Amino acid sequence: MDKEIFNKIESVKVWRENSLQTILKKYPKDGKGLYRHDDLVEEYNLLIRNGELKPSKTVEERIRMKPTRTHSGVATVTLLMKPFPCPGMCIFCPNEQDMPKSYISSEPGAQRAVSNDFDPYLQTYNRIKALQNIGHNTDKIELIILGGTCSFYPEKYLIWFVKRCFDAMNSFGDRSYEKDKMGIDGITWEDLYSAQRINETTICRNVGLVLETRPDYITKDEVIRLRKLGATKIQIGIQSLDDEILDLNMRGHHTKETKEAFNLLREAGFKIHAHWMPNLYGSTVKKDIEDYKKIWSKEYQPDELKIYPTSIIKNTLLEQYYLNGKYKPYSKEELLNLFVNILPKTPRYVRLTRIIRDIPSNEIIDGNKSTNFRQIAEKELIRLNKKIEDIRSREIKSKNITWDDLELETIKYDTPISKEYFISYKTKRDDKICSFLRLSIPNKEISKNNFMNDLIGSAIIREVHVYGNVVNIGKESLGESQHLGLGKKMIEIAEDISKKNKFKKISVISAIGTREYYKKRGFKDGDLYMNKDLN
Template sequence: MTDPDLTTNRSISKVELISRWRRKHPGQPLPEKMIGKPVRTMSGVVPVTLLTKPYPCPGKCIFCPNDVRMPKSYLSAEPGAQRAAANNFDPYNQVSSRLQSYYANGHTTEKVELIILGGTWSAYPLPYKIWFIGRCFEALNEFKPDKKLGAPQISGEAAWPRLLKAQKINETASTRCVGLSIETRPDFITLGQLIELRQMGCTKIQIGIQSLDNRVLRLNRRGHTVAATKKAIKLLRSFGFKIQAHWMANLYGSTPAKDIADFKKLFGQIWYRPDELKIYPCSLIETAELMNYCRKKLWRPYSRAELMRVMVLVLPMVEPYCRVSRMIRDFSSDDIVVGNKTTNFRQLVEARAKNIKEIRYREIKNILVKPDDLRLEIITYTTSIGREKFLQWVTKENQIAGFLRLCLPRVEAPVKELAGAAIIRELHVYGHALALGGLGRTQHSGLGKQLLAAAERLAKGYKKLSVISSIGTKKYYQKHGFKDGQLYQHLQLVD
């Protein structure tokens, strides 16, 4: 977008227009029509994706690409990978430069979700993980839109006290972490790992389950079983983590019919039922071992019609409490030997599928809505550790304006701190990411407070209501009566 500069008779960029407007109206929110790519923050937070440095992965999956310049399973042409490489995988510079880009395009940068990718986080050395997370928090704490970044560092001093200090500062910083996710494998989910992740401030785990068929897992050399997936999800849920599963179609040894049957298990069986889902049809990359299988005609990609049919049938199976974050990988079409190369494949699937219930399809986005136009709906479902209550504010058209995930465990708590606790696993209100305390169409309209009150009522019979809060949301929960614990925050329900 360009507008003529009447004084110099030249065109100026949208970024420059935004900069001029801010100088003329300091402290005022930017008009929505000026924000570049508004969909980026329409879910209510500013997502910042960053990659860890290249490092050996314990997996030997035949479908996984091997780009020595990248962490396992990522390719250098992917947008996030390009940004990571430009910053030499320095976490501080990755976070800072991404936030600077958001700010320059008119977005607020106060509420940030850190999405850390790079294969199997659990396999990296602990000192590197402590340093990496610590530098992320320091980047948030020290963020300035015009700050000149220093030379990138791929590793540095690692110390828990430094990380904890950065977290404490972030509780009241101008740019706060309101969500932090990592990705790993089911066989690396252990009690010790999850305690460590909570100490680091993690709230969501991306877990690569890929298939719920032991034969398919074995043929693809995945290295874990379905039993490991069940155990991992059970442990994650008992800790209160939000669970984002990765599932793949068209793996070696599967068929369209088997994929559809496999997908049904995700929500039909109590062992799984994820909160978020990434659906990844298998794409053949030249560096993957699967290339040899294709040459020998042992594996072939689904035809466009086959893949479309699978996706059109499985998408409506996703329950209303789950959000489908992605439906294809961000691979460049130049990197894909065979497989789906249609970048708007999700839109085509959604246009054909019927009765889509998943969250992303129903998000209110930027539609003006009044609290009186919403109704509170509660969905109850059973899991491997008890019951879940999904509380959602919806319009009469079933668009979702906010939700809360409440876990009501019936098993022994994994840590003493959660003994006798019902757990709030997520609280989210939609609308453009707003400045802390700002007023907007749905955010800061009291919906979150009402969801907390409803959760407190539903948790009757438990000793306390605990929340797996992010570092940057602690003050919000303190305002509503929650007290800090070692890994969680708690509201006493029984004296």
């Protein structure tokens, strides 16, 4: 490949969607055909290693295939656990043979899991490799482990699955981890802890671990187990905050369990990522608008939210209700009306991670089939002069910034067990969020009797996040939010707030791969958290 391609890519002053295609046509592969993105990335990296080309941020951005994959500051790897029974009997839930409950084999993430035979090592390793091949940095990995209700899986399987994910990340520094030496039956907690310790300083570090479960399976013992696995965020299906609707849809729990689950998870410092489903059997647009308001009441207030409008999937009880005329999905106009009413009510401290589930249209009997409904709703909101102010809508992405561009914003809100602080740096000009920190100041009684020993008498940092393209660990960068020292500054602010609230200790629910970062800022290893004396 002619290195002149990269010089040409860098020299284009106004980069358009078709610019790369135009250049590649001038430099065909072997005189015919076009180079693929992974060809470009591989050759670019080779030329850099051989000293024939200087690293260029401009080139890297322009040859990366899907830049949004790492705009949030980390590279996300989603995995599915093997098919296993679920305690739920929800009428809307797909129950496809050979798939984890609630997942469909034709979904993109599910297809990757099936092609890797649900093997955690292969799913993790191959996904990281694929991201690297299209130009993404993979130093910082967030693992999202799905499969319905993780709390219902056998404990040894959970330990083994997570351990093999860590083996895969550790393999990028040492391929000796490739072979599964233990197997599920022989696995122990210490085997997992050993893999985690290695990951603290390896090339691909885990900066977040997400597990999925149900409200009625959250107990103190389960929360401790989730933390031992290394989890930092819990996805939890609330589906509705109306007990009558929950019963009609055979959900198997009530809002009482949801409130208790939120309190336990927040007491332990977890990020809470809720799933909510409008258009459930028995609901209406009016009821859903009221239900959405409840999500932001004192009892709940998740940090992130996925909105999954109900779809009628083959071979579900809801399909029978639909065929018998007992259930009718919202029309496109009704769904749009719902979104236009609820999305602007989303608090600024929340991230709307999804508004539509990525189910292939051929799997949906009736209901919304547009996977770009968020864009449709946003366009309508602009027309109505309304806007969404959630985190995702305000992310800085790849823009270059300086301290002079920024201002500090602190949002306070109360929960039944704590006072929460959402501390963020955002741009003065256009309100783009560059970094944020979630600080929990527990109520006196909770703090004194916290069931997590590390957290007794402690303020809790639940999340630190800096947006912008992923920068190699330890690598300097000019103007990128990842390297302005925003994280360090926000931690100092959190420490000051904790002191003002009479706390002598602050703890952080650190991911395995961020332990070194916190050690440099004075935190020390506890049992399951990292702690710092504020005296």
